[in-house]
Amino acid sequence: MDGPERPCPYCGGEATAQGLDVIGHCGAPLCAMARSRALAEEAGVERRRVAEVAREAVAAAVAPVLERVEAETGEAPVLCAVPHRVPVLVPAEESRRADFLAHVAALCDEAFRVEEAEIGAVYDRAAQEPEEPDVVGPACASCRGSCCIRGYSQMAFVKLGTIQGFRRAEPGLTREALLARYQAHFPDESSEGGCLFQGPMGCSLPRSYRAGLCNTYHCELLDALIEETEGAEGPVVVAAADEAGVQVVSIMAPDGRWEEVEH
Known part of the structure; x- marks a missing residue:
């Protein structure tokens, strides 16, 4: 059993809860691309956060x-x-x-x-x-x-x-x-x-x-x-x-x- 269905966060179409938990979208190619872009944006935000923490840690020393x-x-x-x-x-x-x-x-x-x-x-x-x-x-x-x-x-x-x-x-x-x-x-x-x-x-x-x-x-x-x-x-x-x-x-x-x- 795939479990109850939930809406895909990218297209709004129906997707299995199990599928959403594993890949984060309904499986359609366009939704897969949207998911990849979202993950890249999240990675960029995290990169900037890590850099900011590191910068604050060294600013006083230099x-x-x-x-x-x-x-x-x-x-x-x-x-x-x-x-x-x-x-x-x-x-x-x-x-x-x-x-x-x-x-x-x-x-x-x-x-x-x-x-x-x-x-x-x-x-x-x-x-x-x-x-x-x-x-x-x-x-x-x-x-x-x-x-x-x-x-x-x-x-x-x-x-x-x-x-x-x-x-x-x-x-x-x-x-x-x-x-x-x-x-x-x-x-x-x-x-x-x-x-x-x-x-x-x-x-x-x-x-x-x-x-x-x-x-x-x-x-x-x-x-x-x-x-x-x-x-x-x-x-x-x-x-x-x-x-x-x-x-x-x-x-x-x-x-x-x-x-x-x-x-």
Whole structure:
């Protein structure tokens, strides 16, 4: 039994109570789309709420910086908060390197069964990775790569699509060149429990060598930061904080230049 019927909140038509409890609408395609939009709006509200809570928590700690920036520029800066994680660096493990190269080699074996001309447009890296706003640089650098720790179990997020994306972007790229590319960028020290390529200065791979996910993933605070700074004409102060408080403060000028400062 599906239980008593109730009106769908989007079209007003009859829907089973069980269906509404599970998917939130009657099941019609237009109602499914309306539900998706509503959930996206709710997520946006939650993102902004999380950002506001974080901003309030760090504002007092960086008040001297905010006052100094306003005095120097004549404009009140936008304050944004991001997470922070200090990687614990350990000497590179040959076994981890070998496992990663074996992973890439296996992906290449599968990828190179497909001729370059047959690689679909879905792997077009240029289309998948639009240019990031300037503020993403100081935000992610100040964070120190909290999301990169997940790369440990995911082999730096390198998948079959990553390899095909490289081949589509660089016609003639060989299996050997791909393996050598990664091997040449192994850092001497890596984040303990984190991505193999997360070294002392951040990711040791050039942006164009990374998996697409690494270039496009945004945490909720970063998404909120991008929203808040869109169209901002004044300076932006990025504060990276963990459970112990604010750890890194960066200032970005309107022209995109930025620097870490004492706080």
